[in-house]
Amino acid sequence: MSPVLTLRERSEAEASRLPPLLARAEHLAGTVLLGDHGRRRAGLGDDFWQYRPAQMGDSRRLIDHRRSARGDQQFVREREWQIAQSVMLWVDQGASMRFASDAGLPSKADRARLLTLATAILLVRGGERVGLTGTTLPPRRGNAQIIRLAEAFSVDDASDYAAPEHRAMIPHARALFMSDFLGDLAEVELALTKAADRGVRGVLLQILDPSEEVFPYRGRTIFQSMGGTLAHETLKAGELRQRYLDRLAERKDALTRLTRATGWQLGLHHTGDSAQAALLWLYRALDGGTR
Structure with a gap:
């Protein structure tokens, strides 16, 4: 039996002892709509977050030329902040x-x-x-x-x-x-x-x-x-x-x-x-x- 499967089975066994609170908390959390971005913030991570119009002071290296080529305005490709709190x-x-x-x-x-x-x-x-x-x-x-x-x-x-x-x-x-x-x-x-x-x-x-x-x-x-x-x-x-x-x-x-x-x-x-x-x-x- 693989270690991953063992950990999963152990977690499921532990969860089965606590069904009422866990189930209600999961259901309650599922009723809250947080939008597409959740807790994400612009920063130095690896995952794409959004495009925004270029501003004075932005480095030319941040310009996304493919997105900017669609119109007359230049756009910056922002990435998600990856440092967990x-x-x-x-x-x-x-x-x-x-x-x-x-x-x-x-x-x-x-x-x-x-x-x-x-x-x-x-x-x-x-x-x-x-x-x-x-x-x-x-x-x-x-x-x-x-x-x-x-x-x-x-x-x-x-x-x-x-x-x-x-x-x-x-x-x-x-x-x-x-x-x-x-x-x-x-x-x-x-x-x-x-x-x-x-x-x-x-x-x-x-x-x-x-x-x-x-x-x-x-x-x-x-x-x-x-x-x-x-x-x-x-x-x-x-x-x-x-x-x-x-x-x-x-x-x-x-x-x-x-x-x-x-x-x-x-x-x-x-x-x-x-x-x-x-x-x-x-x-x-x-x-x-x-x-």
Whole structure:
């Protein structure tokens, strides 16, 4: 049996253990139309990209005489930039992300994993390297890397709120952090500051359940953390609503200030909204970080 066939069979066997997330991520990625050029940029590669009219300062060696002979204007033959970028991914696996206010809604963790894996699929298709922050899964290309990511995303963190990993950030790479960002903000500040110091730019996507935006609770209510470590009972939950909404607004403002200071982009997604729209925004936001 050839080594190539052995690798293929092993990859297929690994994929068969993770059908739901992989299948949904592949389907979601397939719904996003990226145009003919994807993430390609003009540069020093070998593959033809496009013709463009010659401009002042262009070397005569760049002129494509066959294309220019069709008319009175000279054209330059541009080639695709072949240096792949590395994109570092972090998905909050903490217990708070497993919350869903309604059986008809996905949990925050499910939506975060789906969006991150679908984004990784699109990036790999565009020739980029993807991996996890930290040292456990460095950026690589290929479908096997997608399977490794899916496996990593299947592991839950026992703590209520997970902290972003900031070790081993590749200089001048890009990054995607996905969480509800309701935990210790100091950990997020540390991670983004460390990343910015290494020239890493990226995107924070805050994922919230719709109920977390409106606080619909009234009367006697028991609030309990998803990890079971915290609990609070009140007879008048409605009286807590405004204080909660004020705290949530303060957290969003703090995230806005942090991303502006570090050159990152901030997005907000609700689990009741379209995953396709969120994926398209993520892809464009990461692409914008390269310019």
